[in-house]
Amino acid sequence: MTRSGAQATLWALSDPLRIEILDRVSAGSEITVSQLAAVVPITRQAVTRHVKTLEDAGLILGSRQGREHRYRVDLKPIDEAGQWLNARAKSWDQALNRLARYLENAVDDPSGGHDPSPVR
Amino acid sequence: MEKVDTIVREITVSSPIDRVWSALTVADQLAQWFGDSAEIDLRPGGSLKVGWSEYDSSTEGVVELVEYPTTFSYRWEAGSTEDGTMWTTKVTFTLEEAEGMTTVKIVESGLSELPDELYTRTMEENSSGWVAEMADLQSHLEGAGAL
Numbered sequence: 001m002t003r004s005g006a007q008a009t010l011w012a013l014s015d016p017l018r019i020e021i022l023d024r025v026s027a028g029s030e031i032t033v034s035q036l037a038a039v040v041p042i043t044r045q046a047v048t049r050h051v052k053t054l055e056d057a058g059l060i061l062g063s064r065q066g067r068e069h070r071y072r073v074d075l076k077p078i079d080e081a082g083q084w085l086n087a088r089a090k091s092w093d094q095a096l097n098r099l100a101r102y103l104e105n106a107v108d109d110p111s112g113g114h115d116p117s118p119v120r
Numbered sequence: 121m122e123k124v125d126t127i128v129r130e131i132t133v134s135s136p137i138d139r140v141w142s143a144l145t146v147a148d149q150l151a152q153w154f155g156d157s158a159e160i161d162l163r164p165g166g167s168l169k170v171g172w173s174e175y176d177s178s179t180e181g182v183v184e185l186v187e188y189p190t191t192f193s194y195r196w197e198a199g200s201t202e203d204g205t206m207w208t209t210k211v212t213f214t215l216e217e218a219e220g221m222t223t224v225k226i227v228e229s230g231l232s233e234l235p236d237e238l239y240t241r242t243m244e245e246n247s248s249g250w251v252a253e254m255a256d257l258q259s260h261l262e263g264a265g266a267l
Binding site: 005006007010011013014084085088089092093095096097098099100101102103104106 | 125127129130131133134135139140143144149152153154224226228231232233234235236239
């Protein structure tokens with residue numbers, strides 16, 4: 001399955017090791033796979049694979065310097081995916097607030113089904 | 121840390137856990153706050169449907185877990201893509217009572233599996249939905265002020 005955009009971002013972020021790698025990349029100004037492999041408790045091959053996933057999702061950007069690629073973080077896709085999650089979280093907040101209002105208003109009417117005006 | 125493909129929200133209400141459980145699982149009550157129509161066959165594998173007449177839309181799902189009075193979960197439609205595939209997310213309500221107050225925690229998971237087409241669409245729907253909700257809230261507050 002190919003992933004792009006927000007889906008790729010969220011999927012890339014759904015793995016704790018990739019989040020750790022992302023943290024490391026964002027902590028160092030520019031970092032190489034070798035430097036990452038030294039601090040993350042997985043093999044260099046595994047680091048390479050995760051870095052590729054992060055790069056495909058656009059969360060990190062690589063640039064070739066001599067023999068090695070150096071990576072840095074791009075926050076834009078994370079901001080966009082965050083906005084989407086926030087919008088969805090907000091709609092749940094609204095639903096829960098309506099639930100609270102419903103429970104308060106229906107306090108004398110446990111059946112809750114006789115109020116002609118829906119609580120929205 | 122919660123996985124990034126989940127949304128976790130919670131609210132604490134001053135109602136006993138039984139009442140909150142009913143508000144979540146009895147169709148007539150669900151229709152009072154969630155949508156404006158609801159059908160639930162309250163057993164694992166049972167069907168669930170919530171409708172919003174205002175938006176002329178409804179969402180269908182399948183009940184997964186029913187553990188009175190603490191856990192209720194279902195998997196419901198997040199939308200379909202052009203190839204006809206229906207995508208779903210899982211929604212879990214967890215209830216906990218303490219000193220007459222009940223905390224309702226909602227976890228929606230599976231969001232990282234949704235294709236992009238749906239992100240864009242829900243983003244648009246949510247932003248217009250948010251404006252409509254603000255208008256609702258405003259008239260609600262104005263109505264209360266006039267009393």
